[in-house]
Amino acid sequence: MAYVLGIESSCDETGAAVVRAGEEIVSNVVASQIATHQPFGGVVPELASREHLRAIVPVVRQALEMAGRPLAAIDAIAVTRGPGLAGALLVGVSYAKALAYALDKPLIAVNHLEGHIHAVLLEEKQKGNHEVHFPVLALVVSGGHTHLYLAMEKEDGWTYQNIGRTRDDAAGEAFDKVAKLLGLPYPGGPIVDRLSRHGDPRAVKFGSAQIKHANRGDARDRSRVWFDFSYSGIKTAVLRYVETHAMQPAIEARRRKLVPVAKPSVEEVLETCDKQTLDLVASFQRAMVEDLVSKTLLAAGEVGASTLFVTGGVAANSELRETFERDAAQRGLPVFFPSRPLSTDNAAMIAAAAYPKFLARDFAPADFSAEASLPLG
Ligand code: KG4
Numbered sequence: 001m002a003y004v005l006g007i008e009s010s011c012d013e014t015g016a017a018v019v020r021a022g023e024e025i026v027s028n029v030v031a032s033q034i035a036t037h038q039p040f041g042g043v044v045p046e047l048a049s050r051e052h053l054r055a056i057v058p059v060v061r062q063a064l065e066m067a068g069r070p071l072a073a074i075d076a077i078a079v080t081r082g083p084g085l086a087g088a089l090l091v092g093v094s095y096a097k098a099l100a101y102a103l104d105k106p107l108i109a110v111n112h113l114e115g116h117i118h119a120v121l122l123e124e125k126q127k128g129n130h131e132v133h134f135p136v137l138a139l140v141v142s143g144g145h146t147h148l149y150l151a152m153e154k155e156d157g158w159t160y161q162n163i164g165r166t167r168d169d170a171a172g173e174a175f176d177k178v179a180k181l182l183g184l185p186y187p188g189g190p191i192v193d194r195l196s197r198h199g200d201p202r203a204v205k206f207g208s209a210q211i212k213h214a215n216r217g218d219a220r221d222r223s224r225v226w227f228d229f230s231y232s233g234i235k236t237a238v239l240r241y242v243e244t245h246a247m248q249p250a251i252e253a254r255r256r257k258l259v260p261v262a263k264p265s266v267e268e269v270l271e272t273c274d275k276q277t278l279d280l281v282a283s284f285q286r287a288m289v290e291d292l293v294s295k296t297l298l299a300a301g302e303v304g305a306s307t308l309f310v311t312g313g314v315a316a317n318s319e320l321r322e323t324f325e326r327d328a329a330q331r332g333l334p335v336f337f338p339s340r341p342l343s344t345d346n347a348a349m350i351a352a353a354a355y356p357k358f359l360a361r362d363f364a365p366a367d368f369s370a371e372a373s374l375p376l377g
């Protein structure tokens, strides 16, 4: 049974994990950089690289210790090749290469998006569910991506066809930007999720024009079915609402109060929010969720998907999960999510995605490099 050491450093989490046979998490360590980036309201690439450099050795060491396996008892090393921040990726890739070379172990390069998809599969297998029906439609919805992939399992691994993506901002980016413009802490998704429970999601109407566009078809290949997402309009709509409702002074006061706090609690944030803010936040989240769910289910119907995977940081969102579960069930479509810790960036998903490649002996050449805009499929 193969033990794969996974390493992830594509954005603002340094991760290392040991996964057995692509189906059992033996250890999974994530060092988050949230406190470093919080004062800036977003990820600062140079700081991210520096933090990865600091964290990578202790994080890998801890993952091995928790797994009770020395490096010699690892069968392969898997690392995120891209997409992500170039400098951040480079830290993981260089370290993984050096380890593989020094130990004379196979090295496996993994696409981060493929990792998010395999997070779902890994946990289903861990629960004893080996019955996933293909084709799988996977919505990868994170800070950098809102992508739809049609996934198939072939003898020598998985294949992916990209059938949709955002034209502008990713869904997680919209959560983060809206939170920032409202003076809420970084990252925006988790706090918007928590605050939305206290607001009225029907209070503010976002016109369909702000988030809905006709599918333009794939410019490169018009024979392909194509599904577009677009989330920069809704962010502008929130900004306009803030301006026309004179919310700026309250936002400034909130920002002054929260910026010095490294990790403000939900209660601390809630204390700074009036009903108007909570209603706006809840209405924004409802609009995002309705758009993500309706477009994904439309795509699932058109391509004849048998199973739905929803994964990536935004898949941690409570309302998104509830709405997908309710609406997919109505259509008799099974929908799977990773647990919350495995929805956001982690290395267990990278080690799991590497396992089919390990079996197929699909190893990375020693001179491969990190690729910031690595496509999948
Ligand atoms: O997958 P991930 O950890 O990193 C990327 O690959 O981008 O996703 C991070 C994104 C951030 O934009 C964050 O705000 C969002 O996921 N996120 C959420 C929630 N938890 C994290 N968005 C909405 N609701 C959440 N509960």
Ligand code: ZN
Residues within 6 Å of the ligand: 112, 116, 142, 312, 313, 344, 345
């Ligand atoms: Zn991610």
